[in-house]
Amino acid sequence: MLSTLSKTARISQTRFLRLSHSAAAKDAKPKKAPVAAVDSPSFVMNLFRGKAVTDQVFPYPLNMTEEQKETLGMVMSPLEKMLIEVNDVVKNDETSDIPRAVLDQFAELGTFGVLVPPELEGSGFNNSQMARVAEIVGAYDLGFGVVMGAHQSIGYKGILLEGTDAQKQKYLPDLATGRKFAAFALTEPTTGSDASSVRTRAELSADGKHYVLNGGKIWISNGGFADVFTVFAQTPVKLADGSTKDKMSAFIVERAFGGVTSGPQEKKMGIKGSNTTEVHFDNVKIPVENLLGKEGEGFKVAMNILNNGRFGIPAACTGAMKHCIQKTVDHITTRVQFGKKLQEFGNVQEKLVEMISKLYATESIVYMLSSNMDRGIKEYQLEAAIGKVLASENAWHVCDDAIQVHGGMGFMRETGLERVLRDLRIFRIFEGANDVLRLFIALTGAQHAGKHLAEQASGVGGLIGLAVSRVTGGNTGSNFGQVVDSSLQDSAKALDQQIALFGQTVQGLLMKHKKGIIDRQYEMHRVANAAIDIYSSAAVLSRATYAIKHKASSADFERKVAIYYVEKVLKNKLNFLLKIIFQAMRSSNRYLKDAANGTENKEKVATIESLAKEVCGNGGLTLQHPVEL
Amino acid sequence: MKILVGVKRVVDYAVKIRVKPDRSGVVTEGVQHSMNPFDEIALEEAVKLKEKKLATEVVAFSLGGPKSQEVLRTALAKGADKAIHVQVSDEEASKLESFHVAKTLKKIVESEKFDAVFLGKQAIDDDSSQTAPILAGLLDWPQALYASKVEEGGDGHMKVKIPFVLSADLRLNEPRYATLPNIMKAKKKPLKAIPIKDLGVDIKPQTETIEVTEPPVRQAGGFVEDVAGLVAKLKEKGFVKA
Numbered sequence: 001m002l003s004t005l006s007k008t009a010r011i012s013q014t015r016f017l018r019l020s021h022s023a024a025a026k027d028a029k030p031k032k033a034p035v036a037a038v039d040s041p042s043f044v045m046n047l048f049r050g051k052a053v054t055d056q057v058f059p060y061p062l063n064m065t066e067e068q069k070e071t072l073g074m075v076m077s078p079l080e081k082m083l084i085e086v087n088d089v090v091k092n093d094e095t096s097d098i099p100r101a102v103l104d105q106f107a108e109l110g111t112f113g114v115l116v117p118p119e120l121e122g123s124g125f126n127n128s129q130m131a132r133v134a135e136i137v138g139a140y141d142l143g144f145g146v147v148m149g150a151h152q153s154i155g156y157k158g159i160l161l162e163g164t165d166a167q168k169q170k171y172l173p174d175l176a177t178g179r180k181f182a183a184f185a186l187t188e189p190t191t192g193s194d195a196s197s198v199r200t201r202a203e204l205s206a207d208g209k210h211y212v213l214n215g216g217k218i219w220i221s222n223g224g225f226a227d228v229f230t231v232f233a234q235t236p237v238k239l240a241d242g243s244t245k246d247k248m249s250a251f252i253v254e255r256a257f258g259g260v261t262s263g264p265q266e267k268k269m270g271i272k273g274s275n276t277t278e279v280h281f282d283n284v285k286i287p288v289e290n291l292l293g294k295e296g297e298g299f300k301v302a303m304n305i306l307n308n309g310r311f312g313i314p315a316a317c318t319g320a321m322k323h324c325i326q327k328t329v330d331h332i333t334t335r336v337q338f339g340k341k342l343q344e345f346g347n348v349q350e351k352l353v354e355m356i357s358k359l360y361a362t363e364s365i366v367y368m369l370s371s372n373m374d375r376g377i378k379e380y381q382l383e384a385a386i387g388k389v390l391a392s393e394n395a396w397h398v399c400d401d402a403i404q405v406h407g408g409m410g411f412m413r414e415t416g417l418e419r420v421l422r423d424l425r426i427f428r429i430f431e432g433a434n435d436v437l438r439l440f441i442a443l444t445g446a447q448h449a450g451k452h453l454a455e456q457a458s459g460v461g462g463l464i465g466l467a468v469s470r471v472t473g474g475n476t477g478s479n480f481g482q483v484v485d486s487s488l489q490d491s492a493k494a495l496d497q498q499i500a501l502f503g504q505t506v507q508g509l510l511m512k513h514k515k516g517i518i519d520r521q522y523e524m525h526r527v528a529n530a531a532i533d534i535y536s537s538a539a540v541l542s543r544a545t546y547a548i549k550h551k552a553s554s555a556d557f558e559r560k561v562a563i564y565y566v567e568k569v570l571k572n573k574l575n576f577l578l579k580i581i582f583q584a585m586r587s588s589n590r591y592l593k594d595a596a597n598g599t600e601n602k603e604k605v606a607t608i609e610s611l612a613k614e615v616c617g618n619g620g621l622t623l624q625h626p627v628e629l
Numbered sequence: 630m631k632i633l634v635g636v637k638r639v640v641d642y643a644v645k646i647r648v649k650p651d652r653s654g655v656v657t658e659g660v661q662h663s664m665n666p667f668d669e670i671a672l673e674e675a676v677k678l679k680e681k682k683l684a685t686e687v688v689a690f691s692l693g694g695p696k697s698q699e700v701l702r703t704a705l706a707k708g709a710d711k712a713i714h715v716q717v718s719d720e721e722a723s724k725l726e727s728f729h730v731a732k733t734l735k736k737i738v739e740s741e742k743f744d745a746v747f748l749g750k751q752a753i754d755d756d757s758s759q760t761a762p763i764l765a766g767l768l769d770w771p772q773a774l775y776a777s778k779v780e781e782g783g784d785g786h787m788k789v790k791i792p793f794v795l796s797a798d799l800r801l802n803e804p805r806y807a808t809l810p811n812i813m814k815a816k817k818k819p820l821k822a823i824p825i826k827d828l829g830v831d832i833k834p835q836t837e838t839i840e841v842t843e844p845p846v847r848q849a850g851g852f853v854e855d856v857a858g859l860v861a862k863l864k865e866k867g868f869v870k871a
Contacts, residue, residue: 075809109806
């Protein structure tokens, strides 16, 4: 998992360049037909057009059969018991190891083949069942969760998703039962977020029977003991014009092929129990049948694996948050200061509710995402990215607050929260750094909106007509009135307004910056944050409506949490975020004028640029100390 | 030897029990349930006997609402060969007493010809500890209660002749985990459902629950300096004659 810094940003950038060309095509080459804009079923994608397309969000899509629930229920108690009795999270952290004997016991339980079909010796769970399992593991040992995730969420996920029948038959039974372990090998010293820049190479042998693999990977989770690796390497691919070009391909590489060596266990800040090493390939002979997917399409394979496995992180983070909240409740209901239990202090109550609302939003997204995947929805890449960003940051803040409420005790190792905080830190970095995922969300969404904008602009009235319609329109086409519970309609209205505002803002940015939008990180970062707030609010309203409709025992509690959350992120924060982008948000005319003039943010971005430049140019801080010494 | 093992679906031991607002019972909806831990131990012992070829068949039994099948499938995943679910409604299940369970078990033992019945020494929800002795009485079989070791021909403290009723204590064994592969396999094992009326067992409640309340909150204790201090305190509180 450590190895999977996202290349998603890169893919979106190249795609986006193409899109912005077409968006800008009106001005430059009016005669060229624009690329046909395709409608998307994704809620987040449509936000960028100011539309509320709610099919994937309402009603809350969780739909487990009684049998699936029963099987899940049957495995939950033994899993929890084993995490307490067999696994020792403190020892794993101290020794930077999880003994193989422990892994073997969990393998017997079936935790290493959760999604693999029973015919291939797996447990045959769906994604929602898997999420619940990941949640439990995340609550007890995030390092163990990483071993599990590196193995099945990415390590052999490529075989499950893209493998041929023969590859599945050969590898999955051993991997699903934990007789063998897998790892995902992408990251290299010069390849972090920019994943397509790998230097590891695989060349076809003269007899055409093998690829010969050479190169080195770093920070590979399970790298020290994995038997099977999904490796990404450059291969020379013949193009239609007869020339050859290096393109990335994916391979299934066995340690047993020879020439595969691992470095020592890395010294890390957290998730120490998980194994992280370098992996080197020295003239490794890979049989041609071990090519995973098509030659030259490794990038697509990698993206597919990462997208598909991404919900595991928010699930594990959800578990970690529940652990932190439980510890907090235990503490504040017993600890007495100034003659009162901590739970009686308003500030403590506020912190606790803040933690609960963050958990609620994250959990609502996790099971919305997993259920949508379970019902065969293919377009969830932005939703998955949002889930990953939001969950990893919410978990970090929840754990941080839990430590704060514990006071000095929170800082002590014995309390067990400092380890969780250390473990959680990597979740904002690996499997797509949150900063890069934010750009991915904003740019992919803007690309989609841009295509539609270009198409609309080419119609009657052109850009001017478009601008007019944007000002006078602002109808999201939402059906919140019907799908959101009547007691949550105020929140739904706020959501609807913000979606309209969001769409207008994105379109304004597109019209102003055209393809230059790629370099507008200041604005894109904020657009992504706004999208995260809107999607999580929608997920929360959907989940609370579901709870009310199904008469959940906590329905009233959920209603209150939902109202609190939407109030917090939409009514206050989002307006603020958007105002940063367009200072004159309140007046539509002013907003359009500013968008056209390009005055907004100019000074602030220029200040940021100049300050950063000065410090970097100096090779360190240029600040004079107030005592002049 | 054919062994019948009783397994009860109870609120999981790790769940913090909450009393319903109307004080008619405890909250069970949306609460994690599992197999009564003492029943797990009884089951483990029976499965071990089968693995040692001392038993020929292990059949799990549960009397309860529709979700009791969950614990029966867990029992199948842990090594039982078959399962029998005697069906009552959830409403009826909440009012079942040890006597009803014992009478139902007797019917099953007689119709299916079992040689031994293994039960947990008590269920962790009502803590009655009555089913095993009542059943032994009804069957007129010897009973070995609170067993902490089971051996064939051993020199244990109590010998019983087959057929018999056994109730398992905490330290008898460490039950195995139900693994996912076994849970999947268990789905193919036979689970017979019998409506309670087909057995002709009367389950009319003999007790009436007037009110369920939380246990009183424990008062904070205090520390004493030494033995003399302790004695003085005990005298002061009237626990020891002055």
